[in-house]
Amino acid sequence: MSNEDLNILDFLVDEPEDSAASAEPWKVLIVDDDHDVAATTSLVLRDVEVEGRPLSLLSAYSAAEAKQVLADNPDVGLALIDVVMETPNAGLDLIRYIREDMDNKLIRLVVRTGQPGHAPEQSVITDYDISDYKEKTELSAQKLFSLAYAGLRSYQQFLAMEQSRRGLMKVLQASTALFEQPSLAGFADGILENLESIANMHRGAGEKIGASAVLAVAEHNSKSVEDYEVIAGHGAVADARSLSDMALGAEDEKLVRELATRGAGIHTCRSEDALLAGIVGRGGQTSLLFLPELQSLEGPDAQIVEVFISQVLTAFENLRLHDQTERAQREIVLRLGEAVETRSGETGRHVSRVAQYSRVIADKIGLSASDSELLFRAAPLHDIGKIGIPDAILCKPGKLELDEWEAMKRHTVIGYEMLRTSDMPILQLAAKIALEHHEKWEGGGYPNDIKGDAISIEGRIVGLVDVFDALTSERVYKKAWKVEDAVELIREQRGKHFDPNLVDVFVDNLPTMIDIRTTYGDENLVTA
Incomplete structure (x- = not known):
């Protein structure tokens, strides 16, 4: 080294400031099979600070040893790598290993060679992902200092960009999950x-x-x-x-x-x-x-x-605005359903119970959360067509005459025609339920005498729970049935009036149904 280099070295080895001593150090790896070169490099750089942070100097005397050091220290920011070590191209092979096998794109890599003819600068820079190429003869103390400073500042910038990239990925992932x-x-x-x-x-x-x-x-x-x-x-x-x-x-x-x-x-x-x-x-x-x-x-x-x-x-x-709109929509649907029931002298809470029963069964048979929720919101409109039935028929306390019964059955079609032209999913489903909830599993229902899977699953669910709630509720034309009597009838109609699978699910969850009937009840439930 020259006297100028030694003077610079003396300057560099002054006592570090307390702030740097307490800061997290940058890790620098020196890879060279010449122990004297490695020791001199460490001596020059040992007290260097970059952005107020000291250096932690690591040494490896072969490419194989460097691989282990890097495996143990994945946060190395800068590596100074000799070309000729245990093999003529050991350093270049190490660079390719770092970039490709370790997939480390952040570490700054500097080639140092004492044999530039063996590894020409232009060829190395073109073929390998490195930050710089230096001949050992030109690496004075000042140039080593500049090299370390520039390399670590570059590493800091790459690290910041990588952190930003990870952060943006985190935002995208978070947004998707949200x-x-x-x-x-x-x-x-x-x-x-x-x-x-x-x-x-x-x-x-x-x-x-x-x-x-x-x-x-x-x-x-x-x-x-x-x-x-x-x-x-x-x-x-x-x-x-x-x-x-x-x-x-x-x-x-x-x-x-x-x-x-x-x-x-x-x-x-x-x-x-x-x-x-x-x-x-x-x-x-x-x-x-x-x-x-x-x-x-x-x-x-x-x-x-x-x-x-x-x-x-x-x-x-x-x-939140969408949620407010949907809550208003649900409230309107519920109130419409209740208004129809109240008009016929029945309790408006019938439609709330039918909605609750329907959601339980939908969940148990594996409908998606969104489909179950949509059924819950649409079910209260199953009898909306009764709005078109004359009071004399709708509120008659006794048995209906044949022509009156035919008029009453029209409420399914009336409800469907009222709702079917809407483009809102809740009303489209409500139209289907209104039309189908009196169809029967084996046929013979109304208005279209369809059967089995031709009846929508929503129509089958509402048809079952509507009967249960109607039987266990008092009407102008009858007293409330006991729960066990209503359940017995439903069991008898398994595979006839009702989908057998839905009957099984209903019976298996009878305690939940009774809890709903009690919670949303408007009179004492007859259980015995």
Whole structure:
């Protein structure tokens, strides 16, 4: 080395600063079968700092030994690799092994050779994925310092890009999983779970964040924490019902009030303790994420979390509005069904029970959750066609005459014609149920005398539970039957009036049916 190199070396081996000594070191691997070259390189680099972090120097004296060092230290950021070691191309073979067999694209690889004629620079750079090519004769202390600094800064940039890529993949995976959530509460809980997962992606087991996170909503843009209902909560506030249950600090309550003063859109703000993100709808409805400890997140993680928050809050607000619309739809359907039953002098709770029974059976026979839910919502309209039956027939306390009975049977067709032209799935299914719920398994039902599997599964389910509830309920023309008598008739009609499989499922779940009959009852159930 020259005197200039030695002076630089003296400068480089000064005592490191305390901040660097406590920082996590960069790992640098020196691969060279010449022990003197490896030792000199280590001496030059031992006290170098890059971005305030010291170096941890690892040595290997063959390609085989380097493979083991890399296997034990997958976070090596820079490797200086000799070409000629145990074989003439050992270093080049090692580079290919690192990139292809280990699939390590992040580590920065620098070729150092004392025999440039054996491995020409242009050929090596063209054929191998390396960061730099150096002849050993040109590696002064200053150039070694520059080489290490540039290589590790490049590694840091590649690492940041890889972390961002992983974060984006996490967002995509989280979004896919979230949109599979079947309910508003499930979606809200998924938001919190995935925010914690994304935020903790690059942290150790002891550095987890996101505890006590909540998602809350207020129907009106409110400045009061009491008006925010907690939809989902994690950690210490899992059981909170409103933001007031969280005992927020004065600064955090101020953030909630500040959010209420902003216009429609997505807004974020931070306190010393938390990140607050909210979406304010045009009508003033506010959905709010309160995330303690996330306020200090920065860099790629912070950007990923902010993108995720923006997307999921928008999705959550849309889902919430959709949920409100569906709840209104279900309420209207139920009220229509109840109105028809009440008109005939019967209780409106009959349609609620039929819906509950139907969902139990649908779940037990393996219908999908969405199909079961749709049946539950459509079933209350099974007798909607009775709205077209004259009061004199519908409310007659005695037995119907033949012509009256023929008119009564028309309620199936009337209901179907009322609903069939709708493009709403709930009404399309309700139309089918209205038409088919008086058909019989072996035929002979009305209005079309179809049988077996020609009757939709939904029509068969509602047809069975409708009979059970009608038999065990008092009507203007009869007293309520005992449960065991109604069940006995249903058993007798297995394979005749009713689908035999559905009868078996109904009987197997009779305690559940009785519980529904009692819970949604309007008179004392006759059981004995």
